[in-house]
Amino acid sequence: MQVILNRMSEYQIYTLPNGIRIAHKRVQNTKIVHCGIMFDIGSRDELPHQAGLAHFWEHMAFKGTKKRKSYHIINSLESVGGELNAYTTKEKICFYASVLDEYFVRAIDLLSDIAFQSTFPEKQLELERGVILEEMSMYLDSPEDAIQDEFDSIIFPKHAMGVNILGTTESVKGFKREDFQRFIAENLDTERTVLSIVGNISFEKAVKVVERFLKDVPVVKTGRKRSAPNEYVPQNIRVKKDNNQAQVAIGSPSFSLSDSKRLPFFALVNLLGGPGMNSRFNLSLREKYGLVYQIEASLVSYSDTGLFSILFGTDHDNLNKAFKLVWKELNALKNKKLGSLQLKTLKDQLKGQLAMAEESKQGYMLMMAKSILDLGYVEPLQEIFSDIDRISAEGLQDLAMEAFNADYLSTLVYN
DSSP: OOOOOTSSSSOOEEOOOTEEEEEEEEEESSSSEEEEESSSOOOOGOOOOGTTHHHHHHTTTTSBBBOOBBHHHHHHHHTTTTTTEEEOOOEEEEEEEEEEEGGHHHHHHHHHHHOOOOOOOOOHHHHHHHHHHHHHHHHHHHHHHHHHHHHHHHTTTSGGGGGGGGGOOHHHHHHHHHHHHHHHHHHHGGGGGEEEEEEOOOHHHHHOOOOOOOHHHHHOOOOOOOOOOOOOOEEEEEOOOOOOSSEEEEEEOOOOOOOOTHHHHHHHHHHHSSTTOOOIIIIIIIIOOOOOSSSEEEEEOSOOOOOEEEEEEGGGGGGGHHHHHHHHHHHHHSSSOOOOOHHHHHHHHHHHHHHHHHHHHHHHHHHHHHHHHHHHOOOOOHHHHHHHHTOOHHHHHHHHHTTOOTTOEEEEOOO
């Protein structure tokens, strides 16, 4: 057995002859095993007439395979207290499960089946079409969700990255069984597929079980090349909406996963509007002035681009004041570098958040698969801490000057 160990031996990788990689991390003192199959396929890989097809595939995978009907898929793990789920992003589709370790074989059997043997039965397709159209209506009725999707189209114009993952009403209504089969044939690459496992299961057992169910999957190489978004032009758009609140999105394209500026900029964004109640936006707009219930700043990095965004809702009468306070915080980071204590606090908080996130075994399983697909490895937490320690106040100020340029940022307002 040819095994690749990572630098800190925290996880192991085994590659099947067909190119599918098994990523494994053994965790003692747990009865639960988390496992998932992740494809390097997402909504950005859709052609214009395929908008929403990746997400629809995710739904249809649960609706029937060559050896299971929908009921049997739903009941297989639920009946023993397990969980089965899936999600679609711009760049990934993942099917995953959490079960008692005694049902590990059952989980791998089921995941392999829905991931590679879906039959897309016509009757179920029509039923699920209605479910997705209702999901779309739910998002459209939620302005805080709708503005995020529309903002993507501003940041990534004329590109699949800017299209709603759910697709359009027209596209969803038109999909047929052969559309799913064609999309999978065009995009599924066994060398861009990872089965990730975290739990108290030995590596030898994990490989043996996975080989049993995946060794006969044929080798598929698509040679697909993704095109990067490159037509961004800053815009300031106001849309009249009959909502109780004004909704605001501010942002721009940002740093990709492989960009050396990504981590320090992530730290800067975390300082502004991360999950901590002590973020600068929260302390100002919520705690001091009471203008918002929630305000967040985020950086989402993809393989060849990224998205920096600030999102909040406020009373229509408070909109201008909220804007001024947001720009006050952005300009403060541009005009004055952090003091030594502020910098240390920022680093300590970020380290703590990352360490706590890694405590989630399911979260680690999903992160491990994604990181291997995107980067080829999982960076040990201690190495990330070392990278954080190297962040300088001068570097953060330079990033603020670069990223918080008013002429580069776009704004979308529902008012």
